[in-house]
Amino acid sequence: MTDRRPVPNPLALAVLAFLLMGPMHPYELGRRLQETEKDKNFKYNRGSLYMVVKQLAKAGLVAAQETVRDTERPERTVYALTDTGRGELYDWLRELVSTPKEEYPHFGMALSLLSVLPPAETVELLAARAAALTARAEAVRSAVQAATDGGLAWVFVVEDEYELALVEAELQFVDRLVAYLRRPDYAKEWKAMTEHLGEMT
Structure with a gap:
């Protein structure tokens, strides 16, 4: 290790x-x-x-x-x-x-505490994240294309291909998460949870 x-x-x-x-x-x-x-x-x-x-x-x-x-x-x-x-x-x-290594990305930390934020606000924040991820994916795609068009062997840009795969996977995850957060039953669950926490304080 x-x-x-x-x-x-x-x-x-x-x-x-x-x-x-x-x-x-x-x-x-x-x-x-x-x-x-x-x-x-x-x-x-x-x-x-x-x-x-x-x-x-x-x-x-x-x-x-x-x-x-x-x-x-x-x-x-x-x-x-x-x-x-x-x-x-x-x-x-x-x-x-x-050997896969356990890592602690910042987004994972935020997701573990996501219930702190109101669902509607979380959806807006995730939309902003999705826009930034989309822009990043386009930039990486362009850079890889320019490098390979310039004659650079694919193995020298493989880390960029990996980054692109991660960004695209995160985009898919964010889309699924937004769909869940928009469900009426989650809004009710979140409201009930926050009211219960308010009673405890």
């Missing part, structure tokens, strides 16, 4: 994967993450990237190979993947692909 990893930060996984291509310094790693748009999946800033690289080096997963100096930029340490780091990369990635 992730919590038993020497460096459990997901950004460490991206660093190990990119170092498969060859030794790099952290600045170049950050540039590659942006160029390939992997920074959409691994949230970081410059400071956190350097911190993760240092943690990986301390854990023996990467090793400093050389320090590059030139007159225009400060010196930069180039890091290479170690054999231990290569093993960690493949083991971690195989686990993430094969």
